[in-house]
Amino acid sequence: MKFKNARKDLGLKSKGRFYLKSKSPFAPKQYKDLYPKGFKIFTFHAGFKKKKDDLLIIVFDKTINVSCKYSLTSMPSAPIIWDKKNNKGKCKALIVNSGNANAHTGSLGLKNIDKYVKRLAEHLSCSKKEILVSSTGVIGEQLNPNLICKQISKLFFSKNNTLIDAARSIWTTDTFVKTSIHNIKILNKNIKIYGFAKGSGMISPNMGTMLAYIFIDCEISRRELKKLLANNIQETFNSISVDSDTSTSDTIMLFSNPLNKIKLNNQHQKKISKTLNLVMKELSYKIISDGEGVKKLIKVNVKKAKSESQAKNIAFSIANSPLVKTAIAGEDANWGRVVMAIGKTREKIFQDKITIKFGNLILAKKGERNSNVNLSKVNSYMKKNLIEIEVNLHLGIFSKVVYGNDLNNEYIKINADYRS
Amino acid sequence: MKFKNARKDLGLKSKGRFYLKSKSPFAPKQYKDLYPKGFKIFTFHAGFKKKKDDLLIIVFDKTINVSCKYSLTSMPSAPIIWDKKNNKGKCKALIVNSGNANAHTGSLGLKNIDKYVKRLAEHLSCSKKEILVSSTGVIGEQLNPNLICKQISKLFFSKNNTLIDAARSIWTTDTFVKTSIHNIKILNKNIKIYGFAKGSGMISPNMGTMLAYIFIDCEISRRELKKLLANNIQETFNSISVDSDTSTSDTIMLFSNPLNKIKLNNQHQKKISKTLNLVMKELSYKIISDGEGVKKLIKVNVKKAKSESQAKNIAFSIANSPLVKTAIAGEDANWGRVVMAIGKTREKIFQDKITIKFGNLILAKKGERNSNVNLSKVNSYMKKNLIEIEVNLHLGIFSKVVYGNDLNNEYIKINADYRS
Numbered sequence: 001m002k003f004k005n006a007r008k009d010l011g012l013k014s015k016g017r018f019y020l021k022s023k024s025p026f027a028p029k030q031y032k033d034l035y036p037k038g039f040k041i042f043t044f045h046a047g048f049k050k051k052k053d054d055l056l057i058i059v060f061d062k063t064i065n066v067s068c069k070y071s072l073t074s075m076p077s078a079p080i081i082w083d084k085k086n087n088k089g090k091c092k093a094l095i096v097n098s099g100n101a102n103a104h105t106g107s108l109g110l111k112n113i114d115k116y117v118k119r120l121a122e123h124l125s126c127s128k129k130e131i132l133v134s135s136t137g138v139i140g141e142q143l144n145p146n147l148i149c150k151q152i153s154k155l156f157f158s159k160n161n162t163l164i165d166a167a168r169s170i171w172t173t174d175t176f177v178k179t180s181i182h183n184i185k186i187l188n189k190n191i192k193i194y195g196f197a198k199g200s201g202m203i204s205p206n207m208g209t210m211l212a213y214i215f216i217d218c219e220i221s222r223r224e225l226k227k228l229l230a231n232n233i234q235e236t237f238n239s240i241s242v243d244s245d246t247s248t249s250d251t252i253m254l255f256s257n258p259l260n261k262i263k264l265n266n267q268h269q270k271k272i273s274k275t276l277n278l279v280m281k282e283l284s285y286k287i288i289s290d291g292e293g294v295k296k297l298i299k300v301n302v303k304k305a306k307s308e309s310q311a312k313n314i315a316f317s318i319a320n321s322p323l324v325k326t327a328i329a330g331e332d333a334n335w336g337r338v339v340m341a342i343g344k345t346r347e348k349i350f351q352d353k354i355t356i357k358f359g360n361l362i363l364a365k366k367g368e369r370n371s372n373v374n375l376s377k378v379n380s381y382m383k384k385n386l387i388e389i390e391v392n393l394h395l396g397i398f399s400k401v402v403y404g405n406d407l408n409n410e411y412i413k414i415n416a417d418y419r420s
Numbered sequence: 421m422k423f424k425n426a427r428k429d430l431g432l433k434s435k436g437r438f439y440l441k442s443k444s445p446f447a448p449k450q451y452k453d454l455y456p457k458g459f460k461i462f463t464f465h466a467g468f469k470k471k472k473d474d475l476l477i478i479v480f481d482k483t484i485n486v487s488c489k490y491s492l493t494s495m496p497s498a499p500i501i502w503d504k505k506n507n508k509g510k511c512k513a514l515i516v517n518s519g520n521a522n523a524h525t526g527s528l529g530l531k532n533i534d535k536y537v538k539r540l541a542e543h544l545s546c547s548k549k550e551i552l553v554s555s556t557g558v559i560g561e562q563l564n565p566n567l568i569c570k571q572i573s574k575l576f577f578s579k580n581n582t583l584i585d586a587a588r589s590i591w592t593t594d595t596f597v598k599t600s601i602h603n604i605k606i607l608n609k610n611i612k613i614y615g616f617a618k619g620s621g622m623i624s625p626n627m628g629t630m631l632a633y634i635f636i637d638c639e640i641s642r643r644e645l646k647k648l649l650a651n652n653i654q655e656t657f658n659s660i661s662v663d664s665d666t667s668t669s670d671t672i673m674l675f676s677n678p679l680n681k682i683k684l685n686n687q688h689q690k691k692i693s694k695t696l697n698l699v700m701k702e703l704s705y706k707i708i709s710d711g712e713g714v715k716k717l718i719k720v721n722v723k724k725a726k727s728e729s730q731a732k733n734i735a736f737s738i739a740n741s742p743l744v745k746t747a748i749a750g751e752d753a754n755w756g757r758v759v760m761a762i763g764k765t766r767e768k769i770f771q772d773k774i775t776i777k778f779g780n781l782i783l784a785k786k787g788e789r790n791s792n793v794n795l796s797k798v799n800s801y802m803k804k805n806l807i808e809i810e811v812n813l814h815l816g817i818f819s820k821v822v823y824g825n826d827l828n829n830e831y832i833k834i835n836a837d838y839r840s
Contacts, residue, residue, distance in 0.1 A: 073763030074762065075759050076763070104759045104789070109788070139756025140788070245741050322665060322835070323835055326832055329836045332836070339668060340668050343494050349494055351524065352526060364560060407832065411746070412746055412828055415743055415746035416746045
């Protein structure tokens with residue numbers, strides 16, 4: 001540990017490719033874990049990374065329903081192209097590797113996927129179309145499929161792993177485990193809704209996000225799964241941004257793990273949706289809390305906008321502004337930069353109506369500074385870990401909350417060194 | 421000098437508000453200067469800054485034609501609101517202050533401008549509508565008009581200053597003077613086209629830009645001035661971005677200084693436009709070369725796009741991506757992040773057609789890595805000051821060149837400390 005810190009203080013890279021990032025101050029104190037029922041988790045060190053596990057294979061007992069969302073990027077990675085082309089909403093197994101994104105790798109990138117998917121399909125006696133794949137890591141390097149095939153051969157002799165093991169095996173520059181587990185009761189049956197995710201940098205999801213895998217221990221139709229995902233994604237994974245950079249590989253998968261077969265009525269579905277929302281919120285909050293170099297979180301709440309898109313544009317413009325992010329890093333309540341970030345959207349607003357608050361301190365109202373604000377209170381507020389910026393446009397009825405984080409030397413250090 | 425550097429090395433702020441930014445490596449070796457004919461430059465220390473000149477007053481011998489462009493922000497500063505409301509294309513004098521942007525200052529902000537404009541109009545016996553104003557500096561603080569009025573009283577006892585003095589008096593975090601002077605001959609008459617500008621941070625102009633003032637020593641109609649500005653702004657001031665943050669105060673003014681009265685034919689007008697383009701290019705290049713904390717410049721050239729807007733979106737997406745900018749800072753030819761930045765625009769492109777070059781080294785073509793590239797050449801290319809990224813989409817006939825710069829610790833230091 002001492003050695004690691006010494007290297008970090010000197011601004012040195014680790015021996016391998018991965019920068020030794022210090023742990024986020026938002027790391028949870030406790031992590032919940034479980035051995036899932038209905039499927040098995042296997043993790044391996046395949047050799048994409050120097051030492052740590054970098055391959056996850058999940059095998060379901062039965063072929064189950066799944067719904068996926070992917071990055072809206074126009075340069076999708078090979079796994080996204082492959083999944084979209086092949087998968088029809090049924091899943092027997094999932095293969096995820098870290099250390100190589102298999103992105104911008106052309107037709108060879110797709111052939112390589114085909115090779116390891118074929119191997120697993122043979123092993124499991126299932127169709128290739130029932131296997132989903134994801135990759136995260138370096139863009140532009142061809143992925144060696146044999147590294148994955150080799151581990152597939154060992155699959156049946158391997159021990160099962162837990163949800164936390166799964167979460168760890170897909171890390172890139174993450175510093176803490178991102179899992180979420182919740183229980184509900186429907187018709188006296190216990191139903192678990194849980195998942196794991198990875199994040200860290202290149203994070204400004206545009207519908208799907210980063211990598212996230214969520215399981216509902218209940219039989220749910222594909223149509224219903226799709227609806228559940230669509231209904232809950234906007235205010236969870238689509239409301240966070242580390243650096244405004246949308247990845248080539250963002251993926252979220254929602255699995256129906258048919259441990260319980262219940263005829264779900266409307267109320268049951270609502271209950272499931274509510275808990276799914278909680279799981280998705282926890283995972284996305286954990287992702288933003290572990291943004292590269294994060295020291296402070298920024299919560300931006302835009303209120304009383306004319307439209308949903310206006311609220312969202314302004315909220316992300318503030319959360320993504322380098323000048324706002326550096327001001328927060330410097331613990332400076334520089335609300336003038338919030339003014340700038342509202343303005344750069346070119347949204348039609350009335351400048352003279354706007355209220356800007358940091359926490360519950362009003363810094364500007366009616367288009368100018370609030371000279372009555374207690375400056376020493378403002379200064380001590382800025383020392384907090386979570387800075388809440390509220391902008392009230394006093395125009396309409398729409399609002400949007402998004403999360404971002406500060407921009408500091410640590411982000412620079414990580415990204416000047418790390419090859420993504 | 422030693423004392424300044426010592427403080428900088430310790431990461432300390434200067435005693436005043438302004439961080440002692442080290443000089444940009446792109447600072448010119450020589451600066452051209454002149455005493456203009458047809459108008460007088462006066463600079464003062466009015467008291468917005470601790471020590472340095474912070475007020476510029478330009479008085480024209482006659483009332484002349486002017487054309488202005490302003491930030492497209494929806495939160496314009498008071499000077500922009502004032503100018504747009506009052507000025508009708510005729511100008512007798514210009515007042516610019518630094519140290520206070522007079523932005524988001526409500527109706528009092530406008531009243532304060534009225535106060536000092538009225539004072540100058542009385543002094544010059546001209547209409548208030550013939551006076552233009554600009555301000556740059558901190559957002560959200562009321563500007564004390566008496567500081568300007570006091571200097572106006574001294575106007576006629578003050579000595580004239582030069583173009584370089586004018587450029588210096590409007591600095592915020594700039595580290596070198598930004599002037600450009602060119603001469604042309606039309607019908608045997610010497611015509612100067614020249615200007616000065618300030619830049620540094622909060623720079624991603626959206627039509628006008630930062631502050632820039634350009635003079636053509638020739639009588640030109642307002643209509644023609646407007647055309648000249650519109651024709652030359654896209655590939656100059658609208659093609660640079662320090663941090664994607666558009667200011668509340670961006671302004672460019674083009675003055676016809678009627679020293680020469682010539683009946684301009686089409687060819688003369690083209691000659692003037694070409695030289696004006698050069699002046700605007702030099703000023704915008706100097707602004708980006710002095711971007712906050714800049715150590716490297718990034719030139720992004722997107723070729724063969726389907727449309728002008730596609731080329732522009734992709735070029736700015738690359739130049740503004742924090743991950744691309746930090747990779748350049750780290751001297752890492754991380755073209756995978758260029759792939760990401762193309763993708764995040766969601767522009768319709770064909771991934772398998774794209775060529776990506778750094779300098780004249782082809783790093784990716786036909787949708788994948790070029791494994792024949794000489795890596796040691798790539799590594800030594802990345803050590804250069806100016807990194808040229810070329811993306812050929814192989815789709816259409818449109819192209820766009822934009823300039824950005826690296827994102828490094830110096831930018832963070834400046835902006836975590838400086839109150840803009």
